[in-house]
Amino acid sequence: MKLYSTIVIIWFTFLGIQAQESFVIKNVTLFDGETVIENTSVLIEEGIVKKVGKDIQGDHKIVEGNGRFLMPALTNCHVHSFMVPQLYEAAKAGVLNLLDMHGLETMQHYMTNMRDQEGTARLYRAGYAATAPGGHGTQYGFEVPTLEKPEDAKQWIADRVEAGVDHIKIIVEPWKTTISHEIAKALIEEAHAQNKVAVAHISKKEDAYKVLSNGADGLVHIWGDGQLPQEQLDDLVKNQNFFVIPTVLTNVLVQPLFYGKTAEETAKVEEALLKEVKRLYDAGIPILAGTDPPNAEINMGTDLYKELIFFSKAGIPAIDVLKSATSLPATKFNIGNTGFIKEGYIADMLLLSKSPLEAMDHISSIEMIWKDGVIIK
Ligand SMILES: [Zn+2]
Structure with a gap:
């Protein structure tokens, strides 16, 4: 059992972040890397932005975005x-x-x-x-x-x-x-x-x-x-x-x-x-x-x-x-499918409690951080 768990730990270390559940950030103000979209939702599946829009169907875990600001x-x-x-x-x-x-x-x-x-x-x-x-x-x-x-x-x-x-x-x-x-x-x-x-x-x-x-x-x-x-x-x-x-x-x-x-x-x-x-x-x-x-x-x-x-x-x-x-x-710098919250981009995202569009020092109001769709804060 001990050996087994050691192997599992090594396995996880080498593969890095493992498959994640899907979730939706609902009713959020989104800066997608290009423009600002008010009151929208973002679906994340397996660490990737799957969809951006109001009409996301299905049974997903919900993150309430109301009053918050989502950005790459x-x-x-x-x-x-x-x-x-x-x-x-x-x-x-x-x-x-x-x-x-x-x-x-x-x-x-x-x-x-x-x-x-x-x-x-x-x-x-x-x-x-x-x-x-x-x-x-x-x-x-x-x-x-x-x-x-x-x-x-x-x-x-x-x-x-x-x-x-x-x-x-x-x-x-x-x-x-x-x-x-x-x-x-x-x-x-x-x-x-x-x-x-x-x-x-x-x-x-x-x-x-x-x-x-x-x-x-x-x-x-x-x-x-x-x-x-x-x-x-x-x-x-x-x-x-x-x-x-x-x-x-x-x-x-x-x-x-x-x-x-x-x-x-x-x-x-x-x-x-x-x-x-x-x-x-x-x-x-x-x-x-x-x-x-x-x-x-x-x-x-x-x-x-x-x-x-x-x-x-x-x-x-x-x-x-x-x-x-x-x-x-x-x-x-051509650093891959990052820097945007758009379909197909990796879900490296920040959820802020206050909008930096109102005052740039609100950039420090980060409530949640996702890397590859996994919460790291
Ligand atoms: Zn230098």
Whole structure:
């Protein structure tokens, strides 16, 4: 009997989440990743959204949604995760997808294999970020394969593909030795040849302009040195297709922590950042939510709410703020049938007691979290 139960436990551990009963969330306000539908119902069967609409028939377990707000689980588009507990910390806050932007490939391989386990966030990873010898990204105590010339790009990308990474991260950071824009361009082209999304770390607007002009799919930070010249912004909008993960929270928190800025100076930085984010949003550039934990002591979970509140404060309409952490990351990073509550999508969902459409800080009013249709909170 003891052996039998041990076998059952192992079986469950390996298969992750098991078959679930069907249920209906009734009479709820639904944000489906695209629009808001008032007073509707959602049928979940075997972890998948089976139907959305008022006329759901049959005998199902009911979750009363009246007065509540249902939305897809959140994604943090910029993290550095290296410990299994971080996957649980994120999931408890309703953050069920983490997009890692530089880390130890071997450890992360193990963590990505926990995607389908109960109670964890799903980790998607860049593996090692592309950087120069001694450049940004080499200071974290693990060895990083670096690049010295554009010809290195082909093998470097082949190694990441071999390691099973989900996307490619490129670091252009001139405060230390950095890879050149020629190397970055070669990396972007090679990543695209291998069907990988290529995103870039920059800190200066000039580098942002160059790396995006060379075809990068996105930036994992916004620049911190003022406004991008209007003609460059117009040029990028006209000729390139890209998104920005501005990491406002990170950029604000590092002001006193790293640069010794006063509260007043930090407030000015924040104001300028939010203005620039809104300017990008107004230009039609998709804005995605990411917070770069554990930098600046940011956590993997609830701190993502603060980024959404910043976006809202910048003047981005609530529905687009919600997209920044749900459907936009799913579409831009091709992370499968997630980010929406529509027929055929996996039932990774949050039920809130208050609507974030009224005030973005209501995002913290999460009453229930489902992963694959299984309640984890
Ligand atoms: Zn980062």
